[in-house]
Amino acid sequence: MDDHLMLRLVAEDDLPILERLTQNPDMTGEFAWFGWYKLTRFRQWWADNRLISDDIGVLMVVKGEDRLGFVTWHKVPSTPACYYWNIGIALLPEARGHGYGTQAQRLLARYLFAHTTVHRIEAATEVDNVAEQRALEKAGFTREGVLRGVGWRDGAHRDGVWYSMLRTDQPG
Amino acid sequence: MMSAMDDGVALRLVAEDDLPFLERLTQDPDVAGEFAWLGWRDLSRFRAGWADNKLISDDSGVLMIALGQERLGYVSWHKFVIPPSYCWTMGIALEPQARGHGYGTQAHRLLARYLFAHTTAHRIEADTEAGNVAEQRALEKAGFTKEGVLRGVFWRDGAWRDDVVYSLLRTDQPV
Numbered sequence: 001m002d003d004h005l006m007l008r009l010v011a012e013d014d015l016p017i018l019e020r021l022t023q024n025p026d027m028t029g030e031f032a033w034f035g036w037y038k039l040t041r042f043r044q045w046w047a048d049n050r051l052i053s054d055d056i057g058v059l060m061v062v063k064g065e066d067r068l069g070f071v072t073w074h075k076v077p078s079t080p081a082c083y084y085w086n087i088g089i090a091l092l093p094e095a096r097g098h099g100y101g102t103q104a105q106r107l108l109a110r111y112l113f114a115h116t117t118v119h120r121i122e123a124a125t126e127v128d129n130v131a132e133q134r135a136l137e138k139a140g141f142t143r144e145g146v147l148r149g150v151g152w153r154d155g156a157h158r159d160g161v162w163y164s165m166l167r168t169d170q171p172g
Numbered sequence: 173m174m175s176a177m178d179d180g181v182a183l184r185l186v187a188e189d190d191l192p193f194l195e196r197l198t199q200d201p202d203v204a205g206e207f208a209w210l211g212w213r214d215l216s217r218f219r220a221g222w223a224d225n226k227l228i229s230d231d232s233g234v235l236m237i238a239l240g241q242e243r244l245g246y247v248s249w250h251k252f253v254i255p256p257s258y259c260w261t262m263g264i265a266l267e268p269q270a271r272g273h274g275y276g277t278q279a280h281r282l283l284a285r286y287l288f289a290h291t292t293a294h295r296i297e298a299d300t301e302a303g304n305v306a307e308q309r310a311l312e313k314a315g316f317t318k319e320g321v322l323r324g325v326f327w328r329d330g331a332w333r334d335d336v337v338y339s340l341l342r343t344d345q346p347v
Contacts, residue, residue: 037255078327079326080210080213084324084325142323144320144323145321145322146320147297147320147339148317149259149294149295150259150339152257157257157294157295162320162322164322166332
């Protein structure tokens with residue numbers, strides 16, 4: 001399975017998929033529906049830099065010709081002298097529950113550790129999103145704690161679970 | 173409930189003649205203390221920030237901690253945005269002589285009260301290095317809840333350091 005799942009740059013005809021996965025409540029799933037905002041952001045960023053900059057990036061998750069979803073990362077400065085990456089993932093409904101999230105997040109961590117000097121890669125998810133927590137654990141991430149009321153979704157403050165992978169961790 | 177020790181400790185705006193004090197607390201290793209000495213950087217940031225907006229903006233702020241005429245240290249906060257919401261992250265620095273008297277606890281409590289009064293934030297976060305036991309004790313006495321340890325978050329004195337995260341929610345019981 002690992003042989004076929006890949007991360008690749010976002011092409012122009014992938015943009016409708018990114019938009020469906022963030023702007024259509026039926027596709028985002030319960031935990032990723034935050035309302036509509038900046039509807040044209042993916043198109044603008046794609047026109048600007050193909051969704052890759054020094055501070056933020058988006059890659060498609062694909063298996064052969066099949067598009068499964070996308071992964072993202074952005075820079076979190078912890079002091080003026082250093083930073084780490086926070087990563088995220090969104091999979092199409094039919095791509096969920098097959099272990100693709102685990103593989104995609106492992107590939108993204110490998111990519112970021114290879115091409116940047118960061119020591120820490122972080123991922124967070126809502127406390128009830130058990131599937132993502134299982135995916136992160138299988139990908140080798142370590143659970144660090146629950147940040148209370150850190151997010152807002154569907155009319156309520158939500159608790160977030162924090163995970164990380166360090167460069168010095170054993171590969172998962 | 174306010175303890176008797178709360179009497180007198182106050183937060184106030186930074187005046188121009190406080191700037192050398194802020195600079196000593198961040199740019200002199202002997203004054204900063206082990207956990208706050210991160211090397212020299214942007215030496216004029218307090219002066220530039222003060223000239224610009226007196227160190228108060230919509231996204232961040234700095235206030236002096238004072239006991240009468242005496243300067244004890246400063247507190248700071250900045251906005252941590254997780255769309256569509258946000259929370260505040262706060263920090264503190266005390267003069268060496270002002271440490272160990274409970275002033276940090278009072279200052280944290282006063283800043284939390286200020287931020288909950290004047291902004292809609294639900295969560296105020298504070299973090300400190302895993303080895304900084306004094307700050308963890310101050311946060312706990314101020315009513316903050318320990319949430320976890322984020323590994324290898326920042327670099328200080330030649331090594332990656334773990335960070336303990338605390339929070340106070342608007343809905344927490346006041347202490």
